[in-house]
Amino acid sequence: MSKNKTGGHKGPYSQKRKEGEGRTCVRFKCSLTNTILDVLHQRAGWVEVKEDGEWDFNWCDVGWLRENYDHSYMEEHVRICHFRNHYELTRKNLMVKNLKRYRKTLEREAGRLEAAKCDFFPCTFELPSEYHLFVEEFKRSPGSTWIMKPVARSQGKGIFLFRKLKDIMEWKKNGTRSEEQRDEAQVESYVAQHYIEDPYLINGRKFDLRVYVLVTSYLPLKAWLYRDGFARFSNTRFSLSSIDDQYVHLTNVAVQKTAPDYDPEKGCKWQMHKLRLYLTAKHGSETVEALFKDIDNIFIRSLQSVQKVIINDKHCFELYGFDILLDQDLKPWLIEVNASPSLTASSQEDYELKCRLLEDTLHVVDMEGRLTGREKRVGGYDLMWNEGPVYREDVSLETLGSTYQIPNTHLGCVNDRKKQLRQLLRPFPGPKRA
DSSP: OOOEEESOTTSTTSSOOOTTOOOSOEEEEEOOOSHHHHHHHHSTTEEEOOTTOOOSEEEOOHHHHHHHGGGEEEOTTOEESSOTTTHHHHSHHHHHHHHHHHHHHHHHHHOHHHHGGGOOSOOEEEETTTHHHHHHHHHHSTTOOEEEEETTOOTTTTOEEESSHHHHHHHHHHSSSOGGGTTSSOOOOEEEEEOOSSBOEETTEEEEEEEEEEEEEETTEEEEEEEEEEEEEOSSOOOTTOTTOHHHHOOOHHHHTTSTTOOTTTTTEEEHHHHHHHHHHHHOHHHHHHHHHHHHHHHHHHHHHHTTTSOOOTTBOEEEEEEEEEBTTOOEEEEEEESSOOOSOSSHHHHHHHHHHHHHHHHHHTTTOOOOSOOSEETTEEEEEESSBOEEEEEEEEETTEEEEEESOOTTSOOOHHHHHHHHOOOOOOSOOO
16 A cells, blocks of 8 residues: 655655644545534644645544554654544543453552542453353342443444343354344454433433543643533433333434434434533532532543553544443442544534534644644643643642642633634734735
8 A cells, every 4th residue: 555645755844843823724634524624624723634635634534543553654743633543542442441440450450549540441341252251240249230232333232231131142142243243254243331321311311421531642641621512312211111112221323313203303312511510509519519529530541541551642632431320329330431532513502512512622622733833722622631630720628737739620611712712812923925
């Protein structure tokens, strides 16, 4: 395969930019046709490149990455929207394997109390490879509900709940291969996971949280948390008596929008700030602060669990979509992490949220060179981790003579991003006119 032209020598940036000299044009490629393409087209000074043209920025899908990354030469300034082995965190089986290993390491090096901070994912086994271990655990908790998920599929495809081993036997016989693998020798891997039978309900309905975390480096680890996100609700009231009803148990929009009574105008989402206000009104601010602190812990521990295995590359960044479920005790559980969170809007409100998110992602990635690198906030993003925890500069608490610093996270809080961006960013010159 010939090398891809990624900022090749004919491009405007083949020589290193002088300090302070802004780029006049950013050439981008984009393999998606949804919100991200709109945002890129609207960005001042950014120009789309077709086919084999040289590019500076590529919002690619993971398929393109798999086929092209290893054959591409990238100049210093070039950026691409995935790390080479992103799947270490975003494939369901590898995520659990890395978290289990990280928890063991913590227990060995820092003790059980520290390792317990990783107890935020349900008991999980990979099938077929851990089938015998799974059966042992299954027999220890008779009557409990389990959920089966294919490790590498999304949007709720291939997922089902079960309570009897015979359901797995039928799956082993009939359902172990995806359509694409019918002619291949390999068996499609699944994870079998303890189903959370007591989810927190609002109006009798189950929901999960979609939260966005942007990683711009793994060595050192640098992670940003977006203030906006949303809760995704199921369309049907929760009940464990109907484990075959996907409209009860799966909150994926791709599933819920096929429900007969789905209303596309109303959708099935709440903005994160609305959820935070609801929980605060019901449980008090102290309880909700503790909940959101526990959710922050999930993001950091998950990223740390893969920090040593992800191939760090200064050309790469990753926008992760974390899916978090709350149980009735307000304990947050990590369900999965997405490397390509859906950027297709399900409503006008959803479209506006995703536009804000993607505009601010581009601000943080900073192709234009407008940031100093010392910022703790860029638009709706707050710097959560930078080789260590990041704290708010203007707030600390004093208790019994001790000072506690407050983490620099504001999930579900006010997102006054426009005002903040006006103060932060000087105007980008845009393309030079002839």
